[in-house]
Amino acid sequence: MTFTSEAPEVAGAVSERLALQPHLFVDGAAVSATHGGELAVVDPASGHRIGTAACGDAHDIDRAVRSAARAFRPGSPWRRMTPLERGKVLHRIGDAILDRADEFAELEVLDAGKVRGAARSIDVDFAARAFHYFAGWPTKIVGSTVPTSHPGIHIATEKEPVGVVGAITAWNFPLLLCGWKLAPALAAGCAVVLKPSEETPHSALWLAELAVEAGLPPGVLNVVPGRGADAGRALVDHPLVDKITFTGSTAVGQEIARRSADQVKRVTLELGGKSANIIFADADLDAAVEGSAAGLFWHSGQTCSAPSRLFVHRSVHDEIVRRLTAIADGLRPGHGLARGTELGPLVNAAQQDRVAGHVRLAREQGATVHVGPDVPAEGFFHPATVVSDAHDEMACATEEIFGPVLTVLAFDDTDEVLQRADASEYGLAAGVWTRDVSTAHRATRALRAGTVYVNGWGLTDPAAPFGGFRRSGYGRDLGPDGLEGYLETKSVWTFHG
Numbered sequence: 001m002t003f004t005s006e007a008p009e010v011a012g013a014v015s016e017r018l019a020l021q022p023h024l025f026v027d028g029a030a031v032s033a034t035h036g037g038e039l040a041v042v043d044p045a046s047g048h049r050i051g052t053a054a055c056g057d058a059h060d061i062d063r064a065v066r067s068a069a070r071a072f073r074p075g076s077p078w079r080r081m082t083p084l085e086r087g088k089v090l091h092r093i094g095d096a097i098l099d100r101a102d103e104f105a106e107l108e109v110l111d112a113g114k115v116r117g118a119a120r121s122i123d124v125d126f127a128a129r130a131f132h133y134f135a136g137w138p139t140k141i142v143g144s145t146v147p148t149s150h151p152g153i154h155i156a157t158e159k160e161p162v163g164v165v166g167a168i169t170a171w172n173f174p175l176l177l178c179g180w181k182l183a184p185a186l187a188a189g190c191a192v193v194l195k196p197s198e199e200t201p202h203s204a205l206w207l208a209e210l211a212v213e214a215g216l217p218p219g220v221l222n223v224v225p226g227r228g229a230d231a232g233r234a235l236v237d238h239p240l241v242d243k244i245t246f247t248g249s250t251a252v253g254q255e256i257a258r259r260s261a262d263q264v265k266r267v268t269l270e271l272g273g274k275s276a277n278i279i280f281a282d283a284d285l286d287a288a289v290e291g292s293a294a295g296l297f298w299h300s301g302q303t304c305s306a307p308s309r310l311f312v313h314r315s316v317h318d319e320i321v322r323r324l325t326a327i328a329d330g331l332r333p334g335h336g337l338a339r340g341t342e343l344g345p346l347v348n349a350a351q352q353d354r355v356a357g358h359v360r361l362a363r364e365q366g367a368t369v370h371v372g373p374d375v376p377a378e379g380f381f382h383p384a385t386v387v388s389d390a391h392d393e394m395a396c397a398t399e400e401i402f403g404p405v406l407t408v409l410a411f412d413d414t415d416e417v418l419q420r421a422d423a424s425e426y427g428l429a430a431g432v433w434t435r436d437v438s439t440a441h442r443a444t445r446a447l448r449a450g451t452v453y454v455n456g457w458g459l460t461d462p463a464a465p466f467g468g469f470r471r472s473g474y475g476r477d478l479g480p481d482g483l484e485g486y487l488e489t490k491s492v493w494t495f496h497g
Contacts, residue, residue, distance in 0.1 A: 010106050011102065014106045017206060022038050022053050022054035022055075024054050024064070024205075024223060024225065025208040025223040026060070026064045027218050027219045028212050029218070033055060034060050037057060039198050039201070040052060041111065041199075041201070043379075044345040044346060045109075045378075045379045046379050050110055054225055055225065055226050055227065056224035056231045058231070058234035060226065061193065061195075061235050062238065064193045065222075065240050065241055066240065068164045068193050069191070071217060072164055072190070078189070078219075081217075084138070086186070087135045087138045088135070089186075090135035090138075091131065093131045093183075093207075097124060100206075101125070101128075102120065104203060105124050106337065108124070108200075109336035109337050109344075112173075112174055113346065113347055114344055115298075115299075115336040115341050115342065115343075116341075118299065123173060123176045126179065127178060129461075130180055131182075132462075134462070135183075137187045137188075138187050138188075138189070141188065146491070152495065152497060153493060154496065156491075160189075160487065160488050160490055161189035162188070164240055165181075165193070165241070165243045166193050166238070166241040166243070167193070167194045167195070168194075168235065168247070168248065169195075170247045171347055172304075172347070174197065174202075174203045177247050178194070178203065178204050180247075180466075180478060184482045184483045185245070185486045187483060188483060191219065192220065192221050195225070201223075204223050204225075205223050228252065236260060237259060237263075239263060242266065243268070244265055244268070245267075245268040245485070246268070247271075247304075247477075248271065249272055253271040266485070268467075268475030268476070268477070268485050269473035270466070270467050271428075271472050272400045272428070273305050273428030274398065274424050275426070275431070276421035276430045276449075277307035277310045277431040277433075277457065278310075278311045278411075278418075278434075279292070279433045280436070281315045281316055282436055282439075284433070284435065284455070285316060287433070289324060290327075291455075292307055292433075294458070295307045295431075296404065297328070300344055300345065301405060302346065302351075302403065305428050305429035307457055308406060308407060309397055309407055309409065309424075310324075310409065311420065324386045325372075325386050328385065328386050331343040333373075333375040333381055334376065335379075343384055343404065345379045345381045346380045346381065348380055349380055351403070352381070354402075355402070356382060358399070359382075361396070362395070362396040365394050368387070370385065370386045370388070371383045382403050382404060383404070385406070386408065387406065390407050394407075398424070418442075418443060418446045418447065421447060422446065425470060425471045426468065426471050427448045427449045427470040428450055428451070428469075428473075429449050430451075431453040431457050432454050433454075434455070448469050449468070450469055464478060465478055465482055467481075
């Protein structure tokens, strides 16, 4: 099999973005980091440095938060903007993303190691969809009249923006998560300080510039790349930040929740997962195999909702494993900008080592491990891998690997598999493949997960809430539930004498 980890020539606009002087985006303009900190940005497919980003610290976070707080003051241009005008700005931001869709896709490939086709059709399109969807909400945020037993008193509720939002996003979906976090926050009328992952900062900075061009007043959206232990912690701790929304690991989410509790900040956490996916004997096996493999192997398994625990009825277990290993063997690894690439790299060397360690441990614990064909020597690749003959207590079945590693577990009956599937500390997503309507309904009721798929996997929609149960987090992104997380309810009592 031929493959390459070298990047083909990229679009001129992308080269220009990568060549820009390292900067933050504060109060509507590109500015240097206070102490001149810098981050090396590496192409995961080659391991080569492709650019430099500014590395903000607590001083830069303070600058950005104070800018957002000024933009949120009563009487500011943002607060005076009508709901209809706010919606138009959001829609223009979505249009601006689509106008530069190919360039954004290439930028996501180089920053995050994605495959271009998926970056274009998923990351870019779904980010734009989020802005277009939430553009319709500002004119529909309403309160209510409250029936009262007090004569001469009128009670009504009003919905108000929560205030200054600190948004912290993960490296696996840089632009997409901007849409998920920023669009509802801006629709609600909040001001935002965004700290993108230090691994993948470029698309967030570009989006902030486009947002100002689309009519967003300066200071409403500020972007400060930086390390989590410094910039991220400062954002969580800042007393002028009213809400934190975070996507990332469970461990970091727990720390954010603890630190936010001191100031009673509102918090939304979308965290890790070890999602169960169940193939019953009566399923459409072609669809089940293709859907399960695609759900796990796309973006090399680096998705929080990846269906990494695959439960297969014993009667079809061996056939399913054979088909899955054939798919793993056929995936073409390479640079995400190269024609024909189907399997991209992991984000960095540490993640590459972590995934390889999990595969070694699975083999040591007695599982059967099928590792796909060789991958490029350069870059941070790991072959598509299928682990079978595994047991529920093995690390490959309990821990989030975040790589192209699919663990297959056999089961015998419905009661058994539903109990085993739900015996996880996580609860982000789950899936069921069956032709039997009763089995499907029974499973969707039994599985405690924020999203349950029936005969499919992995789609999202800006109108459908996304989030987890248990250690997968709380609160929701997207949909009316996602918008609600950026609003406060005020009761107004009027005494008529």
